[in-house]
Amino acid sequence: MSAVTARAARPAQQRLDRRQVYIFPTAAGVTFGFMLGVILIGAINYDNALGYLLAFLLFGLVLVAMLHTYRNLNGLIYRGARALPVHAGSDALFECQFENSSPLARLALRLGPWPRGMDKLTRRFMQSTHTAMDIAPGIVANVGVPRLTEKRGWTTLGRLRVESVYPLGILRAWAYFDGDSQCLVYPAPRGHLPLPFAPATASGLTQLHGVGSDEFAGLRPYTPGDPVRAIAWKTLAREREVMVKRFHGQGALRVLLSWSAVASLAGAEPRLSQLCQWVLEAHGAGHSYALELPGVSVGFGHGREHRDECLRVLALYEAPP
Amino acid sequence: MNPTPLSAREVLWVAVVLLLALLPHMPRFPLILDAGFVLACGWRYLGAQGVLPLPDREHRLLWLLKQLLAITAFVTIYIAFRGKLGRDAGVELLAALLGLKLLEMRSPRDYYVVTLLCYFLVVTNFFYAQTIPTALYMLGVVIAATAVLIQYNTPPAYRQPRAMLRLSALMTAQSIPLMLLAFVLFPRIPGPLWGMPQDAFDAVTGLSDSMTVGDITRLGMSNEIAFRVQFHGPEPRARARYWRGPVLWHSDGRAWQVGAFADHPAPLEHHGQRYLYTVTMEPHRKHWLLGLDVVTAKPRDVMQTADYALKTRQPLRTRMRYDLESAIEYRMTGLSDAERRAALEIPRGHHPRARELGAQWRAETRQEDAIIARALDFYRAGKFVYSLTPPTLPGDTVDDFLFTTHEGFCEHFASSFVMLMRAAGIPARVVTGYQGGEYNEVGEYMVVRQRDAHAWAEVYLDGRGWARVDPTATVAPNRVSLGFADANPRGAPGTGFARDALSGRVWTRLRDSFDAITYGWNQWVLGYTTAQQRNLFEELGFEDLDYGSLVIALTLALALTTGALAWLMWRATRRPRDPLSAAYGTFCARLARIGFTRGASEAPLAFAERVCRLRGDLADEVRAITRLYGLLRYGRGGVDVKVLRRKVANFRPKRQV
Known part of the structure; x- marks a missing residue:
């Protein structure tokens, strides 16, 4: 996991106890109660002893179901969440960690974000987007909770809600987890301006020092056409994509991504989006690039870490008024 | 919620539970309805498996077929009950609707509705039978229905039928203490809250206010229990066990009716042994209660008629327990003019030959004892046969029996004897009730069954008052000393085993044990009504318990028990410490x-x-x-x-x- 997520390191874990678990009948539960009432009234009217017994057995079942539904959540431990950075507009996937320290499996849990101050309709929608999970006894489970991002910067997971209607579906137990887990949101890559290559030479293209040297310069993602021997096999296991080894002098170009280069765009966000787009393009093409914003700058460099650093700067940049 | 279509397995289990809940009803339903129901279950299952299409809007033809099925079901029910919505029709309608709902079951909501209605089907079974086997079977159905609910909420990877059934059984077992507490403590409101359908309690046998010749024969075929008696102290001998029921005075030549006289009982002097006992009467929807011959002390809410029959104010809808004291040696005197007239009345135009015979005896002797002796001789000499299946008497019931068929049941003997007495100028009446009763060795109480129903005569003798004469005893003395079953080798039910002595004894023992359990069940479960609840709490030292305190006690008890269950569950999941x-x-x-x-x-x-x-x-x-x-x-x-x-x-x- 990259360094940018370190901020969301490890919040204090939260263990559910009886004061935090709420319980209420579901729609099916209300129907169940109605049926119970009809059976009881029938038993009274017909003086039917077995009718009474059945009504009371079902009533007892409701109480027992309450204990079982409640037990399904009680003692569940939330150990916080982490998320890899994403670009604004796509879903941030928070990996929430839950621990089941009891000897019983916790079944049919449903988990989802639960921002405060929602109207009823949104809430119903939120409930429908919950993620299902089952946690075997003694297991730490990671569950991905998607959260839509709108703006760049830090996005907080906020309040999480876990609920379950197991085992009878007539009662719903739920609880909230509050954590400060955050996800870094890069600007949305947008813009059509061409890459502004550094204007160092007349041709507009500056070759890096050490032309023709075979000094290792880093890795870049594989693109069709790359020679097979350039593929970095050793890193294949580590990285998610196939990487190609790059050496200085292999057509690496210098690109300066500066605030002035995007001055033609109106507003800070479109500019940052364009810069973000360029960073991705330059990284993809294996160019060496630098970022210059009013007040912050990142020197020339290449590679994954360099890219992430640039993106992080873009994500957190506070544009001058 | 979950929009995925129901899996074949989910559908199968719902259908199985539905069939289980309906199984006891099936023999009662029209065959076509049973067949339709099984068809619907099969169709839905195959539909879920993808073998057959289901009736939805895309399959017009099948959809029409389903409508046809629905119409057939409703028409069948309508024809069977001629549009009267009673208990039977209601249950069939519910079953038909459930079968159709099963075909339409798509969403989780349908699934829940069908499963919850399974619980409801369980209760409909209790309108027909409340025996221990029914209760146990239905407990099984409840466990299965609960397992179906659990299945729906269990993620597919964890759906092992045994594990789900085990959880369901565990949850049901945990509910049982709560159920028992609620059963004992829930304030019992005497029903009914509203009028009940006519057929709510049919198939209840027992004595009625009138007797048509042939009625008791019908009871004679029944092994059902009429009442149970627990004696506190000595018990009367078998031949003295006459359980007095309605006393019949008026006859229209075929049917006998009770008399309507003053409500204060006739003067009574009793002597000799007195018997203390408790009767548990099975509900029979009538006002009559039974007591040993003449009751000398009774609870306040039991009424006594002028002719010493016992009645309740409300029809006996639930089992009733009451304590009595009786005498079998007594003098019951006092006969008003109206009573004398009624006790001498022979319906106009009926029984001419009996009238003639009685008048002839009267002309020969004025001594009442002698006339009675002659009448009994007449039965004995005339080769009269005591039979469970006498020939029907389409003409004059008394004359045909006395002079033609010579074969009858106790009511034939009693009614003909009373008519002969009346013709001879002796006031007489018919007493219906039960005679005998067998001792249950296990439970130490006496059981009187419907087949012990009996009718005898009472004649009024000047100076002695009412005296019992049982003409049946003259013809079939065993009927009175041994009881019904042994007096009737022909067609008597439940006696096949009793032939061989050893197996007979084992059989009796088994039947006694089973009946003793049933007795406890009846007394403590089925008979737990408003009065029983009040008695129980009075015995525990709570006088005048009102509904409010019961509700508080119930709430407390349920809260404590639920807390205890929660503690047990918590302890069970805690890891044992080293x-x-x-x-x-x-x-x-x-x-x-x-x-x-x-x-x-x-x-x-x-x-x-x-x-x-x-x-x-x-x-x-x-x-x-x-x-x-x-x-x-x-x-x-x-x-x-x-x-x-x-x-x-x-x-x-x-x-x-």
């Missing part, structure tokens, strides 16, 4: 109290040395305990944890002053 760690933990806790807290990574030996350096006085004990702990934890055995536990228990360090 006894060795527990003992060492206690040791550390005691040291912590005097200021030595063991560090998180401090080894036991290092900890012990630290304590010993500062507290030389504790050194021996601390070292011994630590060494023992080490031996137990890492040694090869041979030492018992108990030794450590005892040492720790005796280790009570004090702070240094």
Whole structure:
């Protein structure tokens, strides 16, 4: 996991106890109660002893179901969440960690974000987007909770809600987890301006020092056409994509991504989006690039870490008024 | 919620539970309805498997077929009940709707509705039978229905039928104590809250206010229990066990009716043995209660008619228990003019030959005893036969029996005898009731069955009052001394086993045991009504318990029991603690109290040395305990944890002053 997520390191874990678990009948539960009432009234009217017994057995079942539904959540431990950075507009996937320290499996849990101050309709929608999970006894489970991002910067997971209607579906137990887990949101890559290559030479293209040297310069993602021997096999296991080894002098170009280069765009966000787009393009093409914003700058460099650093700067940049 | 279509397995289980809940109803339903129901279950299952299409809008033809099925079901029910919505029709309608709902079951909501209606189907079965086997079977159905609910909420990877059934059974078992508490404590409101359908309680047999010749024969075929009696003290001999029911005065030539006279009983002098006993009467939807011959003391809410029959104010809708005192030797005198007239009345135009015979006896002698003796001789000499299946008497019921068929049941004998007496000028009436009763050795009580129903005569003799004459006893003395079954080798039910002595005894023993259980069940479960509830709490010392206190008691009891269940569940899921760690933990806790807290990574030996350096006085004990702990934890055995536990228990360090 990259360094940018370190901020969301490890919040204090939260263990559910009886004061935090709420319980209420579901729609099916209300129907169940109605049926119970009809059976009881029938038993009274017909003086039917077995009718009474059945009504009371079902009533007892409701109480027992309450204990079982409640037990399904009680003692569940939330150990916080982490998320890899994403670009604004796509879903941030928070990996929430839950621990089941009891000897019983916790079944049919449903988990989802639960921002405060929602109207009823949104809430119903939120409930429908919950993620299902089952946690075997003694297991730490990671569950991905998607959260839509709108703006760049830090996005907080906020309040999480876990609920379950197991085992009878007539009662719903739920609880909230509050954590400060955050996800870094890069600007949305947008813009059509061409890459502004550094204007160092007349041709507009500056070759890096050490032309023709075979000094290792880093890795870049594989693109069709790359020679097979350039593929970095050793890193294949580590990285998610196939990487190609790059050496200085292999057509690496210098690109300066500066605030002035995007001055033609109106507003800070479109500019940052364009810069973000360029960073991705330059990284993809294996160019060496630098970022210059009013007040912050990142020197020339290449590679994954360099890219992430640039993106992080873009994500957190506070544009001058 | 879950929009995925229901899997074949989910559908199968719902269908199975539905069929289980309906199974006891099936023999009662029209065959076509049963067939339609099984068809619907099969269709839905195959539909879920994808073998057959289901009736939805895409399959017009099938959709029409379903409508046709629905119409057939409703028409069948309508025709069977001619549009009257009673209990039977209601149950069939519910079953038909459920079958159709099963075909339409798509969403989770449908699934829940069908499953919850299964519980409702269970209760409909109780309108027909409330026996122990019914209760046990239905408990099984409830467990299965609950398992179906569990299945729906269990993620597919965890759906093992046995595990789900086990959870369902566990939850049901946990509900049982709550059920029992609620059953005892829930304030019982005497029903009914509204009018009941006509057929709510049919198939209840028993004596009625009138007797048409042939009625008791029908009862005679029934092994059903009429009432049970528990004697407190001596019991009357078998031939004296006449259980008095409605007394019949008026006849229209075929049917007998009770008399309507003053409500205060006739003067009575009783002597000799008195019998104390408790009767548990089965509900029969009539007002009559039964007591041994003449009741001399009774509870306040039991009424007594002028002719010493017992009645209740409300029809007997539930089983009733009451205490009585009776005498079998007594003088019942006093006969008003109206009563005398009624007791001498012969319906106009009926029984001419009996009238003639009676008048002839009267002309021959004026002595009442002699006339009675003649009448009994007449039965004896005329080769009269006591039979369960006498020929029907389409003409004059008395004359045809007396002079043609000579074959009859007790009501034939009693009614013809009364008519002969009346013709001879002796006031007479018919008494219906039961005669006999068998002793249940297991439960130590007496059982009187419907087949013990009997009718006899009472004649009014000047100077002696009403006297019982049982003409049946003259013809079939065994009927009275041995009881019904043994007097009737022909067509008597339930006696096939009794032939061989040993198997007979085993059979009797088994039947007695079963009936004793049933008796307890009837008394404590089915008979637990408003009055029983009040009695129970009075016996426990709570007089005048009102509904409010019952509700509070119920709430408290349920809360405590639920709390206890929660505690048990919590304890069951807690990991068992290692006894060795527990003992060492206690040791550390005691040291912590005097200021030595063991560090998180401090080894036991290092900890012990630290304590010993500062507290030389504790050194021996601390070292011994630590060494023992080490031996137990890492040694090869041979030492018992108990030794450590005892040492720790005796280790009570004090702070240094």
